[in-house]
Amino acid sequence: MRTPNLSLLIATVGALSIATPALADQWNLATPYGDASFHTKNTKQFAEDVAEATDGELTINVHSGGSLISHAEIKPSVRRGTVQAGEIFLSTLSNESPIYEVDTLPGLAGSYQDAYDLWQASKPIITELFAKEGLMPLYAVPWPSQGIYTDFELTDTSQFEGLRVRAPNINTQRFVENLGGIPTQTEEADIPTAFSTGRVDAMITSVSTGNSMSAWDYVSHYNDANLWLPKNIVFVNKRAFDRLDDATRKAVLDAAAKAEQRGWQMSKDDGAKSAEALASHGVTISQPSDELKQQLQAAGQQLFEDWQARAGDQAKQLVERYRARQAQSAQ
Numbered sequence: 279m280r281t282p283n284l285s286l287l288i289a290t291v292g293a294l295s296i297a298t299p300a301l302a303d304q305w306n307l308a309t310p311y312g313d314a315s316f317h318t319k320n321t322k323q324f325a326e327d328v329a330e331a332t333d334g335e336l337t338i339n340v341h342s343g344g345s346l347i348s349h350a351e352i353k354p355s356v357r358r359g360t361v362q363a364g365e366i367f368l369s370t371l372s373n374e375s376p377i378y379e380v381d382t383l384p385g386l387a388g389s390y391q392d393a394y395d396l397w398q399a400s401k402p403i404i405t406e407l408f409a410k411e412g413l414m415p416l417y418a419v420p421w422p423s424q425g426i427y428t429d430f431e432l433t434d435t436s437q438f439e440g441l442r443v444r445a446p447n448i449n450t451q452r453f454v455e456n457l458g459g460i461p462t463q464t465e466e467a468d469i470p471t472a473f474s475t476g477r478v479d480a481m482i483t484s485v486s487t488g489n490s491m492s493a494w495d496y497v498s499h500y501n502d503a504n505l506w507l508p509k510n511i512v513f514v515n516k517r518a519f520d521r522l523d524d525a526t527r528k529a530v531l532d533a534a535a536k537a538e539q540r541g542w543q544m545s546k547d548d549g550a551k552s553a554e555a556l557a558s559h560g561v562t563i564s565q566p567s568d569e570l571k572q573q574l575q576a577a578g579q580q581l582f583e584d585w586q587a588r589a590g591d592q593a594k595q596l597v598e599r600y601r602a603r604q605a606q607s608a609q
C-alpha cells in the first residue's frame with residue numbers, strides 16, 4: 279500500500295491558503311455630525327482602533343456631516359445593508375417607541391452619573407428593539423446637557439410666546455410648544471442657515487453644538503437650563519457583524535466598549551471647553567433664576583406626564599429600573 283506523501287499534502291494546503299487569504303472587510307459608517315463634533319472624533323478613533331486591532335482585516339470608513347446619507351435615512355440604510363454601520367441622535371427615533379424618548383425627559387437624568395445609569399437601564403430594551411430590525415448597538419455617548427440660546431436675556435418663559443425655536447428632536451419640540459413657542463425641527467448642520475435666513479430666533483441644544491455651529495454669530499445668551507443629556511448611538515447591521523470571524527468581532531466589541539468609555543469623558547471635556555469658547559466669543563452664559571427654573575420644570579412635568587400616558591409597561595419598567603440604579607449609585 280502506498281503511503282500518502284504527507285509533506286507534499288501539507289505544502290499544497292499551505293500554498294492554497296496563501297493563494298486565497300481571508301478577504302479584508304470594509305464597512306461604511308454614516309453620521310450626520312461634522313468633523314468638529316467630539317462625537318465624530320470619537321467615532322473616527324473607534325474606526326482607527328478597529329483597523330489597528332484587526333491589522334487592517336476590517337476597515338471602517340466614517341462618512342461625517344451627512345455626506346453619504348441624510349440623518350433620517352441612516353437607520354433604514356443600515357437595516358437594508360446599504361451601509362454597514364451608522365450613528366444617529368437616538369431620540370429622533372421617538373416616533374417609533376416611547377423607549378427612545380427616555381433620554382429627553384426633563385427632570386429624569388440631569389447629571390452624567392444619572393445619564394449613565396439611565397443608559398444602563400435602557401440598553402437591554404434598546405438592544406432588543408434594534409435586534410428586531412436586524413441591528414446591533416455598539417455604543418452610546420451623551421451630548422452635554424441641553425440649554426437655551428436666545429438673542430436676549432431669558433428671564434421668564436413668557437418670552438417664548440411666538441418665539442421660533444430650533445429643536446433637534448420631538449420632545450424638545452413639544453417642550454417648546456408647552457412654553458408657547460413655535461418649534462422647528464432643524465438638523466445640527468443647518469443651524470447657521472436657519473438663523474441667517476431668519477427661520478429661527480432661538481435654539482435648544484448643548485454648549486458643544488453651540489460652539490461647533492458658532493452660536494455667537496446669531497445669539498447673545500445661553501441659559502444653562504440643564505434640561506436633559508440626550509445620546510447618540512452607534513450601531514451596525516447584524517448580518518455584516520455576523521459575517522466577521524470571531525477575532526474580528528471581538529476586536530469590534532472591544533473597540534466599541536473603549537469608545538463608549540472615552541466618549542462619556544470626551545462629552546464632559548468638550549462641554550467645559552465649549553462653554554469657555556462661547557464665553558470668549560461674547561456669549562453670556564447664565565443659570566436660570568429660581569422662578570425660571572420652576573416655569574421650565576412645569577413645562578417639563580407636562581412632558582413627563584404626557585410620556586407616561588403614551589408609554590407602555592416596558593417603558594415604565596425601564597424608568598423603575600433606572601430609579602433603582604440611581605438610588606444605588608447615590609449610596
Ligand code: PCA
Nearest residue numbers: 421446465466483484487
Ligand atoms: N447637539 C445635537 C443633538 C443634541 C446636541 O447637543 C443637535 O443639536 O442637533
